Amino acid sequence: MTTPTHEPTTKAGLTDRERFGAILAAQRSAQLRDGAPSLEKRRRDLRAFKAALISRRRAIEDAINTDFGNRSRHETAMMEVLGVVQGIDYLDRNLRSFMRPTRRRIALQLRHGSNHIEYQPLGVVGVISPWNYPVNLSLMPVVTAIAAGNRVMLKPSKYTPVTNALLTAMIAELYPEEQVTVVSGDGSAFSSLAFDHLVFTGSSSVGRAVMKAASENLVPVTLELGGKSPTIVARGRVTDKTVESIAFGKLLSGGQTCIAPDYALVHESEVGAFVQRYDALVKAAYPDGPTSVDYTSIINQQQYDTLVELIADARAHGATVIEVGHRPQDAALRPRTFPPTVVLGVTDEMRIAHEEIFGPILPIFPYGMIDDAIDYVNQRPRPLALYYFGAKDADRRAVLDRTTSGNVTLNGTIMHVGQDDLPFGGVGESGMGKYHGIEGFRTLSHPKGIYTQGRWNAANLLRPPFGKRSDRLLDFFLR
Structure with missing residues (x-):
């Protein structure tokens, strides 16, 4: 500006x-x-x-x-x-x-x-x-x-x-x-x-x-x-319920949501299963593919072009780009419509690893131990939102205690913004x-x-000329 x-x-x-x-x-x-x-x-x-x-x-x-x-x-x-x-x-x-x-x-x-x-x-x-x-x-x-x-x-x-x-x-x-x-x-x-x-x-x-x-x-x-809001999926929690919630949060309004799950951290043994479920659940949510009446277009050509550039940059640096859902190629039939997309093999030299995506693109990062996922989040600016899917156990407690974000939703996405009695806002760069x-x-x-003075208070005795009484009062209050 x-x-x-x-x-x-x-x-x-x-x-x-x-x-x-x-x-x-x-x-x-x-x-x-x-x-x-x-x-x-x-x-x-x-x-x-x-x-x-x-x-x-x-x-x-x-x-x-x-x-x-x-x-x-x-x-x-x-x-x-x-x-x-x-x-x-x-x-x-x-x-x-x-x-x-x-x-x-x-x-x-x-x-x-x-x-x-x-x-x-x-x-x-x-x-x-x-x-x-x-x-x-x-x-x-x-x-x-x-x-x-x-x-x-x-x-x-x-x-x-x-x-x-x-x-x-x-x-x-x-x-x-x-x-x-x-x-x-x-x-x-x-x-x-x-x-x-x-x-x-x-x-x-x-x-x-x-x-x-x-x-x-x-x-x-x-x-x-805003910023890059992470989603951490605990090992063993790649279920239909988990992935459906992530797909909802990512694809709501075509991904153009400031608290959308920007990327997912998934245990290294479950990345393949996550992608398969994500594809299946996107198909269930949008049976007509990206031309579905419920699938939102990108607001303008500039924003659409930014998404195209992010994917091109990721491909150029060796990422695997997977378009998911029914007939993703049909996105070309409707102006400024970007298909639901998953990106694997993202590395730090890629723009998609650092820029807020603001579109229906989900990078997936594998992790080994929960400490690895926490460290990944903490090496980046503090996000507006954080999502964690997992049991009420030591790993969940570690994520809550050792990360700092605006708000958190546990075992869900987005809906903390609709809780009117919770404060909403970011921290740091978010x-x-x-x-x-x-x-x-x-x-x-x-x-x-507003202070209303009473008819009598000890402070009235602390007025000049000061003397022994003042000393005794000060000694009493400073004991």
């Missing part, structure tokens, strides 16, 4: 920076004028959002299908609409307790006073969302910000124009611009605004640029950046900050600490 030499102007003659700045100023002015919204106001806003989403379910499915070229309506309903609706229900159900002031302990010398924390809206929150889940990853930060009492400016990805138009119209019907609005335009101009908090979901490279721009105004950021659960509410709130 680089700042253009000549920033584009609108028909009104304003640059994007000026246009965004005017909206931000109006939202901040309204926030200062109206103060923090009540519990009842926040709940009304959340419930209106939910109703609007449900009533537009079919329109959302159609819009995302158009933007992708082909996207399963069931995947859209499940991962986009249902995900946000359940998130709204969770916030609505827990909002009273989230907003409630919390008492904190009081120091001994001040024990006749009291301490508590009140959670105050930050003000105006900026949200930059990606193209891969253009409803869920746009609206979950927005509804969390609303629950925390903030005003919001949302800038979605330019790669989903039909979905963006639908979201823009829906939000304009629900809220005045000074409360929540959707904007389009230059990303550098947006990320350089003096928000009270900025939430970004996308690639690590753009995340670095966003953080750098935000730092000019000391804007705190939440970054959800991101920083959380925006699900109570952690999300608190990320977008200011925890204002």
